[in-house]
Amino acid sequence: MSLTIGVVRESAPGEHRVALVPETAKKFQALGAKLVLENTLGLESHFMDSTYEGATFDQEKSGIYRNSNLILRVAPPTPEEIAEMPEGSVLIGLLKPFEDKARLAALNARKITAFALELLPRISRAQSMDALSSQGSCAGYQCGLIAAARCTKFFPMLTTAAGTIRPARVLVVGAGVAGLQAIATCKRLGAMVEAYDVRAAAKEQIESLGAKFVDTGVSADGAGGYARELSAEEKAQQAEKLAKAVAMADVVITTAAIPGKKAPVIITVDMIKRMKYGAIIVDMAAESGGNCALTQPGEHVVANDVNIHGPLNLPSRMPTHASELYAKNLYNFLSPWIKDGQLAFDWSDEVVAGTLLCKDGATVHATVKQVLGDA
Numbered sequence: 001m002s003l004t005i006g007v008v009r010e011s012a013p014g015e016h017r018v019a020l021v022p023e024t025a026k027k028f029q030a031l032g033a034k035l036v037l038e039n040t041l042g043l044e045s046h047f048m049d050s051t052y053e054g055a056t057f058d059q060e061k062s063g064i065y066r067n068s069n070l071i072l073r074v075a076p077p078t079p080e081e082i083a084e085m086p087e088g089s090v091l092i093g094l095l096k097p098f099e100d101k102a103r104l105a106a107l108n109a110r111k112i113t114a115f116a117l118e119l120l121p122r123i124s125r126a127q128s129m130d131a132l133s134s135q136g137s138c139a140g141y142q143c144g145l146i147a148a149a150r151c152t153k154f155f156p157m158l159t160t161a162a163g164t165i166r167p168a169r170v171l172v173v174g175a176g177v178a179g180l181q182a183i184a185t186c187k188r189l190g191a192m193v194e195a196y197d198v199r200a201a202a203k204e205q206i207e208s209l210g211a212k213f214v215d216t217g218v219s220a221d222g223a224g225g226y227a228r229e230l231s232a233e234e235k236a237q238q239a240e241k242l243a244k245a246v247a248m249a250d251v252v253i254t255t256a257a258i259p260g261k262k263a264p265v266i267i268t269v270d271m272i273k274r275m276k277y278g279a280i281i282v283d284m285a286a287e288s289g290g291n292c293a294l295t296q297p298g299e300h301v302v303a304n305d306v307n308i309h310g311p312l313n314l315p316s317r318m319p320t321h322a323s324e325l326y327a328k329n330l331y332n333f334l335s336p337w338i339k340d341g342q343l344a345f346d347w348s349d350e351v352v353a354g355t356l357l358c359k360d361g362a363t364v365h366a367t368v369k370q371v372l373g374d375a
């Protein structure tokens with residue numbers, strides 16, 4: 001069957017990104033794919049319909065789904081959208097595989113072949129497809145900017161006629177892709193940055209950005225290069241050592257995450273009570289429960305004159321570049337398997353197999369099955 005790629009406007013509230021940009025649209029067409037797109041598809045990312053040359057546009061989502069056999073998404077489709085997808089079609093996106101068993105059941109009922117980019121193996125060959133990294137960079141950058149904009153102090157040191165201003169002190173907790181980008185952004189703005197992560201490799205990465213590593217003596221490398229959950233003793237040791245750095249900070253940015261699990265609570269109420277008046281916490285982990293005990297997802301909470309921000313969907317705040325990077329990730333994942341307008345995966349390929357969530361009416365990803373049970 002010849003390949004027709006369908007892309008509709010994202011349905012999640014506040015989602016401004018788009019899964020196909022004009023540059024990748026052209027590349028897919030060069031591989032022989034046809035494109036059916038919803039009118040004003042990329043409007044919120046500032047990609048106008050006229051720039052998707054050679055694509056067919058439709059007003060109705062249902063018509064686009066009916067005529068496609070490969071559907072590109074940013075966020076997961078709604079149950080209504082899944083019901084409209086042709087049986088046996090291929091779906092790829094950031095499908096939040098650990099969150100919703102009913103969604104998996106709906107995909108399996110339609111026998112959708114679903115790839116969740118969150119599951120992509122973190123191996124060198126797959127770096128160009130790594131949507132968690134590309135979107136994590138956007139999120140970390142946004143965190144740094146939010147912190148600087150909300151902070152009532154200058155980030156850089158300033159020497160003025162009225163006297164010298166000391167630079168703001170920023171503490172970044174969690175130095176994965178997003179945390180490192182937050183560090184880099186705050187450094188560029190001139191702040192004094194300290195950072196902490198439980199993975200041993202993070203020390204060198206933090207220091208290479210010119211930030212100071214906070215050593216708590218807790219090291220917790222887990223499987224696949226990720227962090228593991230800490231024991232109660234490790235958590236207590238971490239809290240004791242981190243409390244001092246938190247108390248001295250004007251800004252705390254938290255990005256700590258453990259795949260498939262609720263975010264660890266690292267900034268406790270006690271630590272907040274010891275923070276400077278007017279200090280800021282930007283909790284990037286708000287979406288998965290928060291790294292700060294008082295974070296409210298999507299809200300700004302004030303406690304003891306400390307401002308706690310729990311922003312959601314940060315990459316969507318910079319949809320043009322976030323979409324460009326994400327669309328490239330999708331193209332890099334799919335293009336090796338498209339030849340002369342036909343899509344044919346090698347199911348034994350490590351990257352294909354590792355990212356595959358559902359196939360032939362069943363959930364196939366081992367970790368997802370382990371976490372959610374069979375759907």
Ligand code: NAD
Nearest residue numbers: 122123127133174175176177197198199225227256257264
């Ligand atoms: P993530 O978003 O899953 O987590 C963010 C950070 O939180 C991680 O650095 C983690 O170590 C840290 N963390 C977890 N629990 C913590 C705690 N209690 N206290 C402090 N920090 C805590 O991470 P990520 O950005 O997706 O990166 C995870 C790993 O994957 C890293 O080792 C990274 O280098 C690696 N990676 C590899 C590739 C590749 O080779 N293709 C690409 C991207 C990332």
